[in-house]
Amino acid sequence: MSIIYEFRDMTDVEFKREKEAFNEYDLEFGNFPEEQERFGFVATDNKEFIGASSGLAQKRNNQFQKYFYLSDLLVEKKYRKYGYGKELLILLENKVKELGVEYIWTWTAYEAESFYIKQGYEVFTRFENFYSSGHARIGFIKKL
Numbered sequence: 851m852s853i854i855y856e857f858r859d860m861t862d863v864e865f866k867r868e869k870e871a872f873n874e875y876d877l878e879f880g881n882f883p884e885e886q887e888r889f890g891f892v893a894t895d896n897k898e899f900i901g902a903s904s905g906l907a908q909k910r911n912n913q914f915q916k917y918f919y920l921s922d923l924l925v926e927k928k929y930r931k932y933g934y935g936k937e938l939l940i941l942l943e944n945k946v947k948e949l950g951v952e953y954i955w956t957w958t959a960y961e962a963e964s965f966y967i968k969q970g971y972e973v974f975t976r977f978e979n980f981y982s983s984g985h986a987r988i989g990f991i992k993k994l
Contacts, residue, residue, distance in 0.1 A: 885909045889949075890922070891941045893934055901925035903938035905954070907946060914949040920956035939969060947994045955991040966990045 890904025
């Protein structure tokens with residue numbers, strides 16, 4: 851056998867096979883392949899984008915799983931400090947709770963740490979000096 855190692859992206863065929871292999875590996879341990887479904891809210895003011903909240907729910911056999919990943923929560927700078935971010939977050943939390951989701955988690959940095967703490971989130975990990983600015987990357991979770 852002559853193995854070659856190359857620094858490159860996988861082809862579409864290779865990537866598809868990788869996904870299949872991970873699914874096969876999951877099945878070996880009794881975990882069925884999951885699908886992801888995105889949910890989110892957008893806030894506008896007279897058609898101007900103010901902000902958005904969205905993320906991914908894991909779904910298996912048409913059943914949502916207990917964790918939801920909040921991938922995005924943004925409010926444009928000029929609209930901050932008016933409660934729009936809080937409202938976008940509450941709307942998303944309520945929506946995913948209706949689906950049977952029990953926990954919501956996210957990554958954040960900069961000034962958002964105090965925001966999430968005020969919304970009832972707890973730190974589950976912190977990577978100090980993650981960014982070149984010296985800021986930490988913080989993992990938050992909340993039981994809904």
